Amino acid sequence: MAAPLPPGTPVRVRLDWPETRGPAHVRTPHYLRGRAGTVARYLGEFPNPEDLAFARPAPKLPLYHVRFDQPSVWREGGAGDELLVEIYGSWLEPV
Amino acid sequence: MAGTGVNVLEADSGRLLAAVRAVLETKGLVRPDEIAERIAITDAATPAQGARMIARAWVDPGYRALALSDGRAAAEALGIPMRGALPLGVLENTPETHHLVVCTLCSCYPRAVLGYPPFWYKSAAYRARAVRDPRGLIAEWGTVLPAAVKIRVVDSTADYRWMVLPMRPAGTEGWSEQRLAALVREGDMIGVTVPTAS
């Protein structure tokens, strides 16, 4: 596997909707699709739940804790508040 | 699956459970005693286990460091059974940052340490509001944070399970670990409340 993204790396969650193309199980929340964030920490490699959900062989994917500015995502909420969400590397693209 | 009349999945839930169990037992796949064993193990985990970890972290900086770097090892160090459990992340509250844990996608919860999640944690209202309006949500528990304290909402979407390490309350200097642990409630380790000495 390529070296994990270091903390502080700016990333964007891919604006993609696999659910619209057929049966899918996606653990990247809708509210974060297309949103910009920052890598907080690399959490390790874990089997892809999108495959486990259909009892398919599941390759391991890098998992990151990614930080998002909360008011930017929801347009309500306190300035400086954050969301910290586990996102698989396959869902992140460089900014 | 071809339709043959009423969809079996729409049978009364209690009867559906009994039927699934009966078929699995007949096929030798799942025995009643195996289910009973898992129920007993799950029942044995309660928030008191988490409270012991919190109290230890409050009095022992080395244990705090362990909990923050490897929550599973920290739980095991206190005799909390974690065999086969998912990685445990411990989120440290500071004077600047207050953590709130949610699973917007379902109800992921650090069950091995804290036991079954509370009913409200699994509710649509909690799951929707935690990411959207965390301050309004925790205010329902009477929790009001100073404006200078930032809220970090942790949405459990993957394999990690998260619990909050709250700040040690004022007025507890010299308290025993046991007395400290008794202050820590389930909601304190989720982030909807903060422990106090009173």
Next chain:
Amino acid sequence: MCEPVDKGAHALTEFDRDVDGLRQVLGLKGIMSVDELRRGIEAIPEPEYHRLAYYQRWIRSIADNLLRKGVITEAELRAVLERG
């Protein structure tokens, strides 16, 4: 959904514990994973999803997955359901 939270305790029933325990055993034996459970819950038609309580969704998903995978058959299930 954005409504006051019901903070009542709502103790688990025997049904709840049985479903939860069953799911754990199925997971430990590699028969059905928690990911499959979640997918099955997500697949519940929306009106039905809202009508069902938490563990009622679980047993529906468990049954759905076991049938889809051929671990149990619809005929086997019906035979027990019709025995009453």
